[in-house]
Amino acid sequence: MIVVTGASRGLGRSISERLASKGYEICGVARTVFPASFELASVDVASEAQVREFARAIRDRGIPVTCLINAAGVAAMNLALMAPPATVRSLVATNLFGTMFMCQSIAPLMIRAGGGSIINFSTIAVSLALAGESAYVASKAGVEAYSRTLARELARHSISVNCIAPGPIDTELLRGVSAEQRSSVVGQQIIQRQFEAQDVCDVVELMIDPRSRSLTGHVLHIGGV
Amino acid sequence: MVINEIRMILGDPSVTLTGEAALIGDNRIIDSTGLVELCLRLEDKAISMGFEFDWTSETAMSKSRGMFRTIGALQDEFMRQKSSRE
Numbered sequence: 001m002i003v004v005t006g007a008s009r010g011l012g013r014s015i016s017e018r019l020a021s022k023g024y025e026i027c028g029v030a031r032t033v034f035p036a037s038f039e040l041a042s043v044d045v046a047s048e049a050q051v052r053e054f055a056r057a058i059r060d061r062g063i064p065v066t067c068l069i070n071a072a073g074v075a076a077m078n079l080a081l082m083a084p085p086a087t088v089r090s091l092v093a094t095n096l097f098g099t100m101f102m103c104q105s106i107a108p109l110m111i112r113a114g115g116g117s118i119i120n121f122s123t124i125a126v127s128l129a130l131a132g133e134s135a136y137v138a139s140k141a142g143v144e145a146y147s148r149t150l151a152r153e154l155a156r157h158s159i160s161v162n163c164i165a166p167g168p169i170d171t172e173l174l175r176g177v178s179a180e181q182r183s184s185v186v187g188q189q190i191i192q193r194q195f196e197a198q199d200v201c202d203v204v205e206l207m208i209d210p211r212s213r214s215l216t217g218h219v220l221h222i223g224g225v
Numbered sequence: 226m227v228i229n230e231i232r233m234i235l236g237d238p239s240v241t242l243t244g245e246a247a248l249i250g251d252n253r254i255i256d257s258t259g260l261v262e263l264c265l266r267l268e269d270k271a272i273s274m275g276f277e278f279d280w281t282s283e284t285a286m287s288k289s290r291g292m293f294r295t296i297g298a299l300q301d302e303f304m305r306q307k308s309s310r311e
Contacts, residue, residue, distance in 0.1 A: 056277070104281065108265060156258040 045098030115158025190224030244297030
């Protein structure tokens with residue numbers, strides 16, 4: 001089974017649908033659930049208690065978990081000195097703590113399954129240190145650092161941990177980001193074109209392929225940076 | 226019980242272990258991989274005994290008061306959690 005967070009929309013949904021269409025057993029996680037082509041569980045990843053309960057339920061079903069994809073995320077644009085504390089807390093709670101809670105609860109299930117792959121999501125904004133996104137960037141930089149450390153801790157258990165860091169992808173997360181702002185970011189990528197959710201799905205498929213097991217502790221930038 | 230599980234992990238059923246043996250720090254008797262395996266084994270034990278074993282408490286890794294400082298401390302914490310859920 002592959003667990004995907006943020007599965008109700010955006011990249012998480014695209015990834016879940018792609019992998020489900022390829023025959024993988026998917027258990028999507030989202031705060032709100034709806035009929036989907038894959039199993040979807042109601043979990044707020046920022047809630048450690050809910051994440052634990054979810055992991056216990058998966059464990060009790062006895063289905064081996066071989067992959068965790070942490071695509072749940074929220075974004076907000078604020079100048080660093082004007083970011084409302086509640087916004088900062090929300091960004092860190094979902095993006096960083098949510099990723100950590102899921103890894104902490106699901107990795108033991110993957111160890112039981114004999115190993116697997118964890119894919120966390122960062123953003124190109126970390127490498128570019130984009131002005132106006134300090135809290136978002138801080139939360140995702142935390143995800144990158146956490147992932148690299150986790151990769152070292154889990155390597156002995158045959159679990160790889162990598163990050164995918166997309167540039168602007170046309171999802172709800174970019175609501176409020178102007179075309180000019182997107183172009184500006186895309187212009188700083190090595191490949192200067194805006195990629196799509198399906199390009200990210202392609203990379204996810206590569207990273208869950210057993211042939212990629214030698215890769216761990218990496219941050220993969222869609223489009224290059 | 227914890228001693229028996231560690232013996233299984235070490236693959237040596239006759240190894241001499243005491244409650245004072247350290248699980249973390251320089252003199253630990255098992256490595257970090259073994260410690261995770263031990264936790265999973267204790268989790269399974271707990272389930273079979275009808276409770277959930279939480280190995281992520283705030284003080285889990287404290288050398289002075291954490292549950293992993295010695296075999297005895299881990300045994301005590303396991304039994305404490307069992308009792309508290311009864």
